[in-house]
Amino acid sequence: MAITASTAVLTRPAEPVAIRDVARTFTAGGSSLPVLRDLNLDVPAGEVVGLLGASGSGKSTLLRQVCGLDTPDAGRITIAGTPVRGVDPRCAVAFQESRLLPWRTLAHNISLGLPRGTERAAGAHRVDELLDLVGLAEFRSHRPGQISGGMAQRVALARALARSPGVLLLDEPFGALDALTRLKMQDLLLDVHAAEPTTVLFVTHDVDEALYLADRVVLLGDDGRGPGNTIVSVTPVPGERPRDRADHRLAGLRVQLLDGLGVDTHHS
Amino acid sequence: MSTPTTTDRSDDLLTQQDPPIDTTLPAAGVTPGGVTGAATTPTAPSRPRGLRSRRTLVGAIVPLGLLALWQAVTAAGVFLPVQLPSPVAVWGAGVELVERGELGGHLAISTQRVLIGFGIGAVLGLVMGAVVGLSRQADVLLGPTVGAFRAVPSLAWVPLLILWMQIGETSRITLIAIGAFFPVYTTVASGLRHVDQHLVEVGHAYGLRGPRLLARIQLPAAVPSVISGMRLALAQSWLFLVAAELIASSQGLGFLLLDSQNNGRTDRLLLAIVLLGLLGKLTDAVIGVVERRLLRVWA
CATH class of the missing domain: 1.10.3720.10 (MetI-like)
Structure with missing residues (x-):
């Protein structure tokens, strides 16, 4: 499933991310919920990192902090050495729901992601390129209500790429899709990453997905040394992408990671 | 506001409609970028024109019936002209x-x-x-x-x-x-x-x-x-x-x-x-x- 090489005129080089001593506690109406603590992670430019963890383990919170949609209470996050303050233009996010504007065409929705001040012609060219990249060129004038969930998610991915992100953040991007579409989307993401190699952080519940896509799988959870969650383990995934889904080495890691998740569910 | 849904999310339709992710071969007969939405979408049917005029006809039944009733009642002298x-x-x-x-x-x-x-x-x-x-x-x-x-x-x-x-x-x-x-x-x-x-x-x-x-x-x-x-x-x-x-x-x-x-x-x-x-x-x-x-x- 090869994608014809795209002439990405507007792409930004991949950026490294550094997360230092990050902590986050949510407070609502007097009660406080510690979510993250003592979190340290270095993601080199161009790496694909999967964030794995049980529900409520703070995966999404961490992801939102990297792009500036949420702010840590303590610690700091830097992209290419400069700290993230507010919504960072070097990042792009895609969510579990496609969150497309229903009144806009797909092409228009993708153009929402273009960096501010993009020249009109260059922007239009980039949108065409991205529509090609996600295989929806002939649906450019459709509206989100007329397409399937998988297609909508591809548009959301294209919209994120339109921003030419140095860091691409994906919050369970395939979580709401059926199993088959999900596998196709995983391959599409690998193709996209091959065509436009940016740094990718993605959140998932799915161990297999993490092992298939990531260079490293980061497991978030409670390590028993305090309230809230932190990194329990970082697992480098062997082999080059695209990986064989039936690779026996992955099978071993899978058991190990599921074990990590299982222990967590017993604790919480 | 009961607008008829233009979307059919049934699985069969979606799998038919879902194009292959591999884009090296554009679908036959489709010029890239030259396709306007509604014309080719199987999920957005244009309402047949006959349906609308039929709707108008059906909508006119009750007013015309009322008019006829009004005429009949007054012709029969049920009410004084000053009343109705x-x-x-x-x-x-x-x-x-x-x-x-x-x-x-x-x-x-x-x-x-x-x-x-x-x-x-x-x-x-x-x-x-x-x-x-x-x-x-x-x-x-x-x-x-x-x-x-x-x-x-x-x-x-x-x-x-x-x-x-x-x-x-x-x-x-x-x-x-x-x-x-x-x-x-x-x-x-x-x-x-x-x-x-x-x-x-x-x-x-x-x-x-x-x-x-x-x-x-x-x-x-x-x-x-x-x-x-x-x-x-x-x-x-x-x-x-x-x-x-x-x-x-x-x-x-x-x-x-x-x-x-x-x-x-x-x-x-x-x-x-x-x-x-x-x-x-x-x-x-x-x-x-x-x-x-x-x-x-x-x-």
Whole structure:
């Protein structure tokens, strides 16, 4: 499933991310919920990192902090050495729901992601390129209500790429899709990453997905040394992408990671 | 608002429609980028033209039936003509008024009052609704007060308006504007308040804030509720027009109602009622067309 090489005129080089001593506690109406603590992670430019963890383990919170949609209470996050303050233009996010504007065409929705001040012609060219990249060129004038969930998610991915992100953040991007579409989307993401190699952080519940896509799988959870969650383990995934889904080495890691998740569910 | 869904999310259809991710081979017969949406979409059928005219025909059954019943009842002499004149007599009254050159004036002044009052009330309602719907502080500050004013039955303002503005166009149009203001205010405020927070977050994530966020996400998302507010407000405007013209005026359909009652001209009275119904329906239909156009895009 090869994608014809795209002439990405507007792409930004991949950026490294550094997360230092990050902590986050949510407070609502007097009660406080510690979510993250003592979190340290270095993601080199161009790496694909999967964030794995049980529900409520703070995966999404961490992801939102990297792009500036949420702010840590303590610690700091830097992209290419400069700290993230507010919504960072070097990042792009895609969510579990496609969150497309229903009144806009797909092409228009993708153009929402273009960096501010993009020249009109260059922007239009980039949108065409991205529509090609996600295989929806002939649906450019459709509206989100007329397409399937998988297609909508591809548009959301294209919209994120339109921003030419140095860091691409994906919050369970395939979580709401059926199993088959999900596998196709995983391959599409690998193709996209091959065509436009940016740094990718993605959140998932799915161990297999993490092992298939990531260079490293980061497991978030409670390590028993305090309230809230932190990194329990970082697992480098062997082999080059695209990986064989039936690779026996992955099978071993899978058991190990599921074990990590299982222990967590017993604790919480 | 029961717009027929243009989307069929059945699995079979989706798998058929879902194009292969591999894009090296464009589908035969499709020029990339040259395809307009609706023409090729299997999921967006254009409604056959026959269906709409059939709808109009079915919709006409009850009014025509009522007309026939009216004619039959009056022809049979069930009611005195002063209680219920025949449709023919009402038609005759209309023709007579047209020949005397009076009907046009009544219609014109009433329509003008409604349009001006509605315009003023709707614009004010839009602005106030936007402020209260978008800013939590404004909501806390202004919401209760506007809510209290809204709770006053709007006709209760009539004596005060007459006291302040005397009897005249100003007080009439103000009353209509009051009637139009509240439906627009309420729907716009709640429409903006309930814009999908997910979409707003997308806007933030893609660097939109302030006026750009408003223009690209919040306002468009609230368009359906703005339109339904406008529709309600227009209906209210006609209601308040009649109230204003019944109380004090020398022209207009409300005046025609009152004047006919005083002179025992039930035929003219019925004529005024029918005309009010027709005009109200007509202006509502205009907004309805705009609404359908927009919802086709928005839904």
